[in-house]
Amino acid sequence: MIRRINSVLRQASLVFAGSEALATYARQFNTSNTYVIPTSYERILDPTSNRTVEPITIGWIGNTGNMFFLDMIDEAMAAIQKQFINVRFSVMSGKAPEGLKTRWELVKWSKQAEDSWLRSIDIGLMPLKDDKWSQGKCAFKLLQYMAYGKPVVASAVGANHQAVIEGLSGFLATTTEQWKKSIEKLVSDPALRMTMGRKGLEHFLENYERQHVQKKIQISCMRTIQNTALDEKIDTRPYHKKDIAGSALNRFIRVV
Incomplete structure (x- = not known):
């Protein structure tokens, strides 16, 4: 299992790690494409202030x-x-x-x-x-x-x-x-x-709010896909965003 994970890390176009410790591990196999994206949690519509009553x-x-x-x-x-x-x-x-x-x-x-x-x-x-x-x-x-x-x-x-x-x-x-x-x-x-x-x-x-973290993920994904498209000289103009750089996107999907 560990060998398989390490192999996936090596081949990934983009690696998200939930903590610095996990990122440090992942960078042993993928130095330039590993980023810390923290765990998220939903926004509470009516978070309560701390109570002043006992106990x-x-x-x-x-x-x-x-x-x-x-x-x-x-x-x-x-x-x-x-x-x-x-x-x-x-x-x-x-x-x-x-x-x-x-x-x-x-x-x-x-x-x-x-x-x-x-x-x-x-x-x-x-x-x-x-x-x-x-x-x-x-x-x-x-x-x-x-x-x-x-x-x-x-x-x-x-x-x-x-x-x-x-x-x-x-x-x-x-x-x-x-x-x-x-x-x-x-x-x-x-x-x-x-x-x-x-x-x-x-x-x-x-x-850490979920939509905030999702936005960071979206930006990282699009940047990586576009950069890979440039490296591979893929013409992205005729395609909708979701179709851009198919080969790069396929490699990313395997990790996600």
């Missing part, structure tokens, strides 16, 4: 196979839960976490329930292990939180560095103490939650 809800969303990431921040979150009686922890997944000190309340995932759950939380979390697998991740959880105007705390790993504007839209954390201090600041300051949530939403709309 303050700290949330994590993900599949059960990634629930082990919560182990990494359990000590910090348990300390927060003990320190602040007005804080609750909510997880949206297939089952509740097991064997943790932190008490997480489960909301079972469904497409219908996802919207109301994202509106209900006040702070979004994305812990990651600093390994090659996580470095290739594309910060999708953060995009969900940001699209709803929520401040975030995330591991300083991979695409999280680009998704989080440190100190403005949220915090990046590595150590247990950093996780604890970041949450303390947000729990203790409703105005900070509001300000960071708004900044995160702005950052999302400018860089």
Whole structure:
């Protein structure tokens, strides 16, 4: 499978990578035609501002196979839960976490329930292990939180560095103490939650909103097709845009 992927990368006229780590890998096989195009998420028509009522809800969303990431921040979150009686922890997944000190309340995932759950939380979390697998991740959880105007705390790993504007839209954390201090600041300051949530939403709309990303893809595709047409001396004048440079387009389609 890996050999086949590498072969496709070598032959591709255009390669889109969702993170810098993935782009670095792809450029081993296709140096000049690899571009970082971030993962996107839909625009929310009525994103809610952070609530000022209690309890303050700290949330994590993900599949059960990634629930082990919560182990990494359990000590910090348990300390927060003990320190602040007005804080609750909510997880949206297939089952509740097991064997943790932190008490997480489960909301079972469904497409219908996802919207109301994202509106209900006040702070979004994305812990990651600093390994090659996580470095290739594309910060999708953060995009969900940001699209709803929520401040975030995330591991300083991979695409999280680009998704989080440190100190403005949220915090990046590595150590247990950093996780604890970041949450303390947000729990203790409703105005900070509001300000960071708004900044995160702005950052999302400018860089990750689906139509914005689709436009970047469109521009990259047309530029590559036109450049290839010139290299191959294909006369594009008689053709509609969708028919331009057929040989280049065919090579691109194989990758998409």
